[in-house]
Amino acid sequence: MEERLKEIYYLGKKAQEGNEVALIKLINMKSGLIKKFCYGNEDCYQHIIERVIKSIKRYKF
Amino acid sequence: MEKKNANSNEEFYEFNSFLNKVIIFSGKEFFRKELKNKRRELDLIDDDNFENMYLNSYLCEDFLFEDQTSKDVFDFINFCENFNLHCALKSLSAIEQEVLFLLYSKELSQEEAANILNICSKSVSRIKLRAFDKIRKFLKGEK
Numbered sequence: 001m002e003e004r005l006k007e008i009y010y011l012g013k014k015a016q017e018g019n020e021v022a023l024i025k026l027i028n029m030k031s032g033l034i035k036k037f038c039y040g041n042e043d044c045y046q047h048i049i050e051r052v053i054k055s056i057k058r059y060k061f
Numbered sequence: 062m063e064k065k066n067a068n069s070n071e072e073f074y075e076f077n078s079f080l081n082k083v084i085i086f087s088g089k090e091f092f093r094k095e096l097k098n099k100r101r102e103l104d105l106i107d108d109d110n111f112e113n114m115y116l117n118s119y120l121c122e123d124f125l126f127e128d129q130t131s132k133d134v135f136d137f138i139n140f141c142e143n144f145n146l147h148c149a150l151k152s153l154s155a156i157e158q159e160v161l162f163l164l165y166s167k168e169l170s171q172e173e174a175a176n177i178l179n180i181c182s183k184s185v186s187r188i189k190l191r192a193f194d195k196i197r198k199f200l201k202g203e204k
Contacts, residue, residue: 005073009185030080044091046116051087052080059079061072 004029027052035042099179116146149199157192160185 008029027034027049030043034052038044073075077126150158156178164176164185 002070002073005070005077007078009073009076010143013078026080030084033081033084034088038091039088041091041127043105044088047091048084048087052083054095055079057082 012056012059013061015053016059016061023056025055026056103180145200146196149196153192153195157188157195160173160188161192164189 011022011026015026034048039047163169171182171185175185
């Protein structure tokens with residue numbers, strides 16, 4: 001569990017620096033939760049991803 | 062050293078929970094916004110001006126139907142055999158016409174009609190009763 005959290009943290013850091021692969025990996029790691037909260041709505045799925053990307057860019061590591 | 066590790070673990074946990082919160086709240090925000098937009102659309106339909114515009118567009122020959130449902134509602138009203146009933150149906154608001162069409166022409170249940178119109182089934186029941194009341198008053202007035 002700790003390893004997973006660590007991985008997510010460093011992927012987030014890399015994504016903020018502009019690494020797109022890290023961003024995609026991070027979104028894939030969180031896709032389960034995203035799918036759970038979009039209730040099968042594709043627009044909602046895209047909206048959540050957009051918000052996640054924006055918030056990663058703003059996060060103070 | 063141990064303190065540093067504890068801090069890092071906290072940071073990892075913080076970032077992860079931050080992402081989780083973003084996902085949960087943006088999902089809720091999306092549906093809240095969608096519901097708000099739908100309510101605004103329904104308010105517009107209930108508005109008198111919009112109602113007149115909608116009815117006039119039904120009466121206009123060049124009216125282009127936006128979808129199959131509005132064409133079906135148009136047929137449901139215009140090809141009604143009883144002329145008085147036809148006039149009474151025309152006097153109803155757009156949402157009332159649509160509810161009656163779904164309930165009695167398509168023979169759907171109140172829940173199914175509510176799902177199609179994106180409103181709750183109680184609202185469907187209320188709109189139906191209001192429409193019946195209007196029709197009853199209209200027909201009594203005619204006689």
